[in-house]
Amino acid sequence: MDKFTTLTGIAAPLPLINVDTDMIIPKQFLKTIKRSGLGVNLFDEMRYNDNGSENETFVLNKDAYREAEILVAGDNFGCGSSREHAPWAIKDFGIRCVIAPSFADIFYNNCFKNGILPIALPQEQVDLLMTEAEKGANARITVDLQEQAITTSDGQVMSFDVDAFKKHCLLNGLDDIGLTMENVASIDRFESEAAQSRPWV
Amino acid sequence: MSPKTLYDKIWDAHLAHEAEDGTCLLYIDRHLVHEVTSPQAFEGLRMAGRTVRAPDKTIAVPDHNVPTTPGREDPANMTEDSAIQVAALDKNAKEFGIHYYPVSDIRQGIVHIVGPEQGWTLPGMTVVCGDSHTATHGAFGALAHGIGTSEVEHVLATQTLIQKKSKNMKVEITGSLRPGVTAKDITLSVIGATGTAGGTGYVIEYCGQAIRELSMEGRMTVCNMAIEGGARAGLIAPDEKTFDYVKGRPHAPKGAQWEAALNWWKTLYSDDDAEWDMVVTLKGEDIAPVVTWGTSPEDVLPITAKVPAPEDFEGGKVTAASRSLDYMGLKPGTPLNEIAIDTVFIGSCTNGRIEDLRAAAAILKGKKIKDGLRAMVVPGSGLVRAQAEEEGLADIFKEAGFEWRLAGCSMCLAMNPDQLQPGERCAATSNRNFEGRQGKGGRTHLMSPQMAAAAAITGHLTDVREVM
Numbered sequence: 001m002d003k004f005t006t007l008t009g010i011a012a013p014l015p016l017i018n019v020d021t022d023m024i025i026p027k028q029f030l031k032t033i034k035r036s037g038l039g040v041n042l043f044d045e046m047r048y049n050d051n052g053s054e055n056e057t058f059v060l061n062k063d064a065y066r067e068a069e070i071l072v073a074g075d076n077f078g079c080g081s082s083r084e085h086a087p088w089a090i091k092d093f094g095i096r097c098v099i100a101p102s103f104a105d106i107f108y109n110n111c112f113k114n115g116i117l118p119i120a121l122p123q124e125q126v127d128l129l130m131t132e133a134e135k136g137a138n139a140r141i142t143v144d145l146q147e148q149a150i151t152t153s154d155g156q157v158m159s160f161d162v163d164a165f166k167k168h169c170l171l172n173g174l175d176d177i178g179l180t181m182e183n184v185a186s187i188d189r190f191e192s193e194a195a196q197s198r199p200w201v
Numbered sequence: 202m203s204p205k206t207l208y209d210k211i212w213d214a215h216l217a218h219e220a221e222d223g224t225c226l227l228y229i230d231r232h233l234v235h236e237v238t239s240p241q242a243f244e245g246l247r248m249a250g251r252t253v254r255a256p257d258k259t260i261a262v263p264d265h266n267v268p269t270t271p272g273r274e275d276p277a278n279m280t281e282d283s284a285i286q287v288a289a290l291d292k293n294a295k296e297f298g299i300h301y302y303p304v305s306d307i308r309q310g311i312v313h314i315v316g317p318e319q320g321w322t323l324p325g326m327t328v329v330c331g332d333s334h335t336a337t338h339g340a341f342g343a344l345a346h347g348i349g350t351s352e353v354e355h356v357l358a359t360q361t362l363i364q365k366k367s368k369n370m371k372v373e374i375t376g377s378l379r380p381g382v383t384a385k386d387i388t389l390s391v392i393g394a395t396g397t398a399g400g401t402g403y404v405i406e407y408c409g410q411a412i413r414e415l416s417m418e419g420r421m422t423v424c425n426m427a428i429e430g431g432a433r434a435g436l437i438a439p440d441e442k443t444f445d446y447v448k449g450r451p452h453a454p455k456g457a458q459w460e461a462a463l464n465w466w467k468t469l470y471s472d473d474d475a476e477w478d479m480v481v482t483l484k485g486e487d488i489a490p491v492v493t494w495g496t497s498p499e500d501v502l503p504i505t506a507k508v509p510a511p512e513d514f515e516g517g518k519v520t521a522a523s524r525s526l527d528y529m530g531l532k533p534g535t536p537l538n539e540i541a542i543d544t545v546f547i548g549s550c551t552n553g554r555i556e557d558l559r560a561a562a563a564i565l566k567g568k569k570i571k572d573g574l575r576a577m578v579v580p581g582s583g584l585v586r587a588q589a590e591e592e593g594l595a596d597i598f599k600e601a602g603f604e605w606r607l608a609g610c611s612m613c614l615a616m617n618p619d620q621l622q623p624g625e626r627c628a629a630t631s632n633r634n635f636e637g638r639q640g641k642g643g644r645t646h647l648m649s650p651q652m653a654a655a656a657a658i659t660g661h662l663t664d665v666r667e668v669m
Binding site for chain 2: 015016017018020022023026027028030031032033034035045050074075076079080081082083084087102103104105106109110113114163164165176177179180181183184186187189190191194198199200201
């Protein structure tokens with residue numbers, strides 16, 4: 001997995017609540033058996049017109065945000081389907097950090113497995129970053145995972161929470177399965193005990 | 202011993218390892234796999250030279266992207282991408298030696314219907330699947346939730362998940378439901394009360410008289426939509442109805458093991474003095490038949506209400522409601538029961554079980570669908586379909602003008618050719634009314650099977666109590 005340490009980049013504003021994973025990557029793009037190449041279809045139904053041309057009013061189609069690496073959005077981001085194609089598409093587009101007042105549980109977990117940092121902040125702070133993001137390409141935001149700090153272009157700093165284990169994995173680009181395998185003796189022990197106590201499983 | 206909730210008890214019974222920082226490895230008893238979210242996970246195993254740790258606890262079935270029309274056993278009758286995903290699942294199931302129900306098997310169906318039907322899902326288990334509606338299995342008092350593809354790979358390789366414990370929420374539905382009100386109305390009304398993010402960070406236990414009075418099918422409908430309320434999982438404590446449902450199923454324990462299992466299952470309830478982080482109570486008598494008007498499952502109102510206006514809301518919901526109304530093509534103040542529909546979809550892991558088909562057929566018996574309407578029934582599994590045919594339900598649907606399809610997810614997520622056209626309005630028994638969910642530009646109103654059947658007859662959203 002790719003590491004996430006610090007990131008300085010353009011933040012794109014998407015001031016919508018309940019952005020669901022169908023919106024992030026519609027089902028017709030779930031037909032792939034690969035993880036790559038989904039970026040071009042990120043937010044497909046909002047991003048393209050029926051004839052396939054770009055919808056120029058959509059934020060990621062505006063020149064200032066084509067290179068965005070951070071997304072600032074509304075409450076309950078990533079709700080709905082468990083499809084990991086959603087973070088795959090976000091990452092493939094080039095976005096490495098999503099900031100919102102809250103995230104849906106499965107999407108939040110999926111981000112960490114793909115080198116994306118989701119940051120939940122109080123509404124007032126998201127509002128402030130949304131205003132900042134609306135300034136366009138000149139307003140670059142810095143996200144420092146080690147320090148758990150976000151710095152705006154005019155030097156305002158805000159801190160954020162992240163689970164210590166998830167932070168450790170993201171900072172070092174660690175593979176979850178490899179880490180779990182270090183505890184394989186515990187799994188073996190549990191499995192043999194459970195075979196005695198709950199043999200019907 | 203300190204009092205525990207049902208969730209606490211199942212969690213404790215599956216804790217394989219706990220690190221100093223509280224990160225846990227939770228052992229997984231059943232891993233359900235389908236064709237859309239698993240290919241990348243199996244590919245990951247291959248690339249790392251890993252294998253499936255517990256193939257006996259891993260069950261695969263294609264459902265999301267399969268056609269529901271005859272002849273689908275032949276890949277030539279599938280779209281190319283469907284055929285590729287189904288072939289990949291077929292290959293992975295054989296190569297890794299996991300249980301498998303191909304489309305040619307009468308037991309094939311939606312993974313969340315097949316699991317309980319075959320007795321894979323049992324009380325007190327941990328059940329995961331790369332699908333958010335895995336919460337369905339919580340109806341048996343199993344801790345069940347959806348996971349992403351990386352986690353699918355993790356469970357395949359280690360039979361565990363890296364987890365932190367969620368908080369405990371109790372949702373109590375007191376009293377009894379009134380006629381015409383169903384499990385679907387309960388679960389939508391709860392989401393209406395708590396919002397789609399209200400359950401984030403929680404595992405919900407549904408309890409109370411109205412829940413006890415539901416059949417197992419109804420309980421599955423309630424738990425199925427726990428995820429739409431943001432919760433990691435929904436649970437209902439097992440009781441005699443649960444044990445009766447499970448007993449004799451192909452993979453349920455038998456003989457002495459049945460007795461041992463039953464003894465443990467009977468301890469699976471929340472202690473009287475257990476502590477809850479949040480409690481929500483609804484009166485069963487107050488719940489009405491409901492429909493959704495917008496593009497989030499929280500946009501739910503009794504069928505007797507009117508389409509709301511954006512200014513009825515606060516905060517980010519004002520913009521969201523305005524966007525929803527525009528997408529749905531609705532004007533504030535329109536009575537919900539005057540909204541004309543084009544299509545009816547009965548099926549999905551929410552409402553594709555035999556009881557759902559019986560309920561819809563009871564409304565449709567001897568009636569015809571409104572002229573010009575497109576209507577389809579997609580049974581949740583091949584066995585549900587066969588049973589419905591045996592009971593004469595299929596004939597009722599067909600005589601009314603419904604298409605009678607083969608089992609699969611179908612128009613719930615519209616990955617296969619069963620899709621809405623732009624602007625087409627659908628009365629659906631599924632679980633999500635998101636923009637584009639049932640087809641780009643399609644407009645979805647969620648409701649119970651009874652309500653969908655009533656709408657099929659009149660051609661507009663209808664209070665089922667008027668046609669009962």
